[in-house]
Amino acid sequence: MSKVKLHRKEILAAAVLLCLVAAVASPGFSIMAQPARVPHEDPAQAPESIDSISTLLFYSHVFSQASARRYQSAGDMLKEYDLARVPAEMRYMLDRYRALSRRLLDHLNNAENLLNDASSLVSQRQLARARQRLDDAGRAMSDAQIVMTDIEMATNLLGERTGVSSPTASNRLLETYQRLRDILNRLQELIYELDRLRQQLDNIASENPENPENPETQVIIQAIRKSASFYYQTWLAVSAPKEAWPGTPITVTGEVSSAGDVIDRRVTLLLDNTRMAEETTRSGFDFRVQVPPGISTGKHTLTLLVAPVERYAGASWSAPLSVIRTPLIVDARIPLWNVMPRLQVSGRVTAGPMPYPDGRVTVTFRKHAVTASTASDGTFSVDLSLPFDPSVFGPEEVTVSAEPKEPWFAADSVARRVFMIGAANTGLMVVTLISLGVLLHRRSRSRPGRPPVRSGGVDALPAAVGGTEETPRRYVFTGSPGRVVAAYYSAVRMAAEAAGLLPASHETLREYARSVQRRIPTAGRAFSELTAVVEMALYSGAGIDDGVVSRAEALARLVEESCRGAA
């Protein structure tokens, strides 16, 4: 038993060691390893963070643009803030802050435009209209000043909400907040400056109606014009299609108009970001262009641009253009299974309800493809010759695709799985199975016989003492033990003849005795006693006397009689 345990330990240790060696030595050991530097992170696992200081910084940039009189840029930045991520608890306040900022920009932009108009009117000696513009500008500046005051208060609140007043406020927060306040001060200065210019121009319009060209007037006018970005407004009226097909023409017509005089304007038509046509006109325009054949389907954008000229502002117009393609439909007949090396596929291609002639049809299997053209009725038939490839066996994907000649049709494809049967690998499998079968059959024939089935298998009897010449002699007993064993074997032979019950090679004497008792109850008791006697004869260190031998032979005779009776 201890020898068996040692052997198992050795095997277990060797197996574990082998696994470790294989794992370490295997080139695929780093099977779970990731590259050392990952230039991105899993968005699903990324933590969410919102930075309220960034809001203060953002508004400082917005007001910085406004203080430099770049109202359009500032307004564009504010529009982006609609989409910003902000703390939920500050959402309402920030929305209000943004609305105030928007109003301030509108008032400042309006005021500057009015001042510019007024300066032009003064130059043209239209003083009454100029004074009207100046009054409007004054109201705009008053509104701007009111909003500016609200913004100052709102900024104080914003600072408190972000923790500026807290003793634990970070340096970054304090610096950003101070920066915002400084820029608001500059913006306030701008309002004062514009108002001062307005007052000066108003004085000129009131006191010097005959001398609009004097140097002092010109200085003021130039100061106002420095700040203005737009002069005469320009409008566009456009008529354009909403849908188009690739490779087909579209027509875009319209009219451009401006405040002020009628002049030549350059109008440019773009499709997405590509210039399609350009024209110089004084009012109406008419573009007829072809949609590019290679354009993708889906939503695109038509844009018209009117370039600014001198004091005439530019203008733009855009609208979506939906590009669509009529899809082809492939109706392919692909077999469910196929024997290599040939594969035949046929079918029909239609465009809507009509057949599609001269279309290109490609049948693809793995890396092999064959192309054919559809007939006048849209049908096709393709014969694919497949090269030798023993790895092909089982379901494989076959794809049939149809490509149109015209750009206003869309391609279509169909894919199906075909059970491919290859002659080479089928033969290989058959050879392998046959050889394995032969091997197993030979092994089963050369294997020694198994223990007999209880119901009637015949086993070779162990050699009996003084056995006949037909039975092989394995044990030789002499003397009294031999006579006891001979009697026992005689009883076993009788039991075998009566009930077909032979002892198995793994069976002990007592187990066999129990089996005899079950099968031949009348002989059971005698046989059990005989078993005990033969055990004594075989294993006892002391000798046995003739009485025991006689008893054994008597018991054997009893068993014999009982077996004859049972048979």
Added chain:
Amino acid sequence: MGLRRFLVMTGAAVAVLLTVLAWYYPAGDDFRTDNPFWNGFRLTSREVTLTPLPSLSRLPSLPAGSALVVIPYLAFTTAELDELNRFVTRGGTLVVADDYGHGNQVVARLGVSARFSGQILLDPLLSYKSAWFPRIYQLSSSALLANSDNLVFNHATALTNVAPGDVLARSSSASFLDRNASMRWDNNEVTGPLPVISQHSLGSGWLILISDPSIFINSMRGIGDNDSIIRNLALGAGGRVYIDQSHLPKSNLHDTKNTLISIRDYFATPLGTLGLVAVVLLVSLVPVWYRTRKP
């Protein structure tokens, strides 16, 4: 059973198990078309049929109308740069998606003045979850960005020296390039809007620069309108979209898979198949012959 025989059988079983595991377990390499995990391209490549290229020498000889996506995390040889130049000038669309790699090497060879900044682009306000995921709302009307309202980048950079007419997409006004990686805006750091996608005409083809290759990975699909870019690219290329896999870092598992594929390809040849049949016959019939001859 003897110990030696047991060790041989165990060793064979372990080898087979490791081979099967290496064959079927998907590699976790970034940007690989066979990687189904969050950092792979499998979902993207299935939707629009990306053709992976193990080498740029396999580019089509007539590239007109086709598209090639390059993620240059490894340096290029002179021959490879020439291949790219040939591809673009003969009518192909080359998409260079890079953030911290060797994209500037490609761009310089093609003679374009635009460059990848290489600095981290952060947007603390207009972003997805955090400043590392800037949202791109300023999209120009173009075929590449058709049907897109916004994109979401993932640890991106920005483009520099791009002519205004070549810009297709810009980051927001709240974005900035974090030069010193402080995670906050400092006075000398460039603020947005910054170009992040640009398009340049070269010969008969087009060069598109995207300052973040991660918009194509599996986990970024469905976030913003990131899916539309590759879809539009495939539509414009008639479905012929190639993706270069030869300039991506390789893991040991990837190398092992390639080795197994090479072995399988060898056995797929007539000579290899014949050899395999012979080995199988030998293994199965030698014991039979041995027993037959044994007295």
